[in-house]
Amino acid sequence: MNSTTFRMPAAVLLATGAVALLTAPPASATGGGSAGGEGKAGAVVLRTGLDVGLLNKTVHVPLKATLNEVNAPATAEKTALTVTLDGVEGGTPVSVLRADVATSKATADKTRAEAQAHLAKARVHVPGLPALSLIEVEEVTSKAVCEAGKQPVATSNVLGTVTALGKKTTLSAGGPTKVEVPGVGLVSLELSGTQTTSTTAAAAALRLKVSVNPLKLNVAEVEGEIVLAEAHCESPAAPAPAPSAKPDVKPQAGAGSGTGSAVTTDANLAETGGGSLTPYVAGSALVLLGIGGGALLVTRRGRTS
Numbered sequence: 001m002n003s004t005t006f007r008m009p010a011a012v013l014l015a016t017g018a019v020a021l022l023t024a025p026p027a028s029a030t031g032g033g034s035a036g037g038e039g040k041a042g043a044v045v046l047r048t049g050l051d052v053g054l055l056n057k058t059v060h061v062p063l064k065a066t067l068n069e070v071n072a073p074a075t076a077e078k079t080a081l082t083v084t085l086d087g088v089e090g091g092t093p094v095s096v097l098r099a100d101v102a103t104s105k106a107t108a109d110k111t112r113a114e115a116q117a118h119l120a121k122a123r124v125h126v127p128g129l130p131a132l133s134l135i136e137v138e139e140v141t142s143k144a145v146c147e148a149g150k151q152p153v154a155t156s157n158v159l160g161t162v163t164a165l166g167k168k169t170t171l172s173a174g175g176p177t178k179v180e181v182p183g184v185g186l187v188s189l190e191l192s193g194t195q196t197t198s199t200t201a202a203a204a205a206l207r208l209k210v211s212v213n214p215l216k217l218n219v220a221e222v223e224g225e226i227v228l229a230e231a232h233c234e235s236p237a238a239p240a241p242a243p244s245a246k247p248d249v250k251p252q253a254g255a256g257s258g259t260g261s262a263v264t265t266d267a268n269l270a271e272t273g274g275g276s277l278t279p280y281v282a283g284s285a286l287v288l289l290g291i292g293g294g295a296l297l298v299t300r301r302g303r304t305s
């Protein structure tokens with residue numbers, strides 16, 4: 001069982017902002033994955049961000065609490081959350097949530113990050129309304145999965161009946177459902193849905209905006225937000241692409257050295273008349289020319305005589 005005590009100075013006004021619908025990954029994270037290459041994941045069964053105003057004091061006491069909040073790798077299975085607030089309900093512990101099942105789990109490595117939260121047969125109370133449940137749910141779940149190199153996926157579900165301030169309620173995906181009880185207050189319930197980017201995913205099953213005026217047990221009003229079954233993840237860094245194989249380049253004729261090159265060179269020289277046999281061919285031609293000229297001279301002399 002979790003127990004938290006808030007003690008505030010009587011003359012100080014304290015207020016809390018609304019809890020974010022989805023727990024976003026760190027703003028500094030870009031491109032997916034942490035510095036070590038592993039993914040990130042986290043889950044929480046219940047998160048409250050409430051402002052409790054007291055009747056006999058001009059002070060507001062914040063009730064910020066979580067049940068089974070984990071960050072990978074971790075698992076939690078506590079089924080009750082109790083807090084103690086000074087000046088509220090005579091100093092006795094306030095039971096915020098009790099459930100038959102309340103589990104959260106988060107895992108992460110270099111290939112995959114995953115988180116999930118599950119809540120069943122749960123009853124949520126706020127200060128000043130110990131006998132009347134703010135909300136009762138049969139089952140809510142959220143799951144976020146981020147795999148390296150793949151599109152992240154987020155899902156959330158609200159199963160079975162939902163009862164708010166003692167009234168059975170049908171939730172709508174088109175917008176918030178408001179439940180008002182005269183003399184008690186107003187609860188606005190919204191199916192929170194999912195959100196994904198190229199490297200992150202987040203889901204929250206149910207969000208409640210609370211504004212009640214119990215006027216009991218020294219509680220004048222309770223305002224704020226409650227989120228049930230929240231999960232988020234961030235993808236591991238995608239593996240680097242494998243280096244491409246070098247092309248098998250073979251030398252072409254005339255481009256390198258060796259026999260191929262020599263043959264090509266001689267052929268080129270032969271085409272231009274500059275081969276290695278050129279001097280011998282030229283000398284033979286001159287000899288034949290000389291012999292022909294001598295024979296012609298002898299023939300002419302013979303005819304003259």
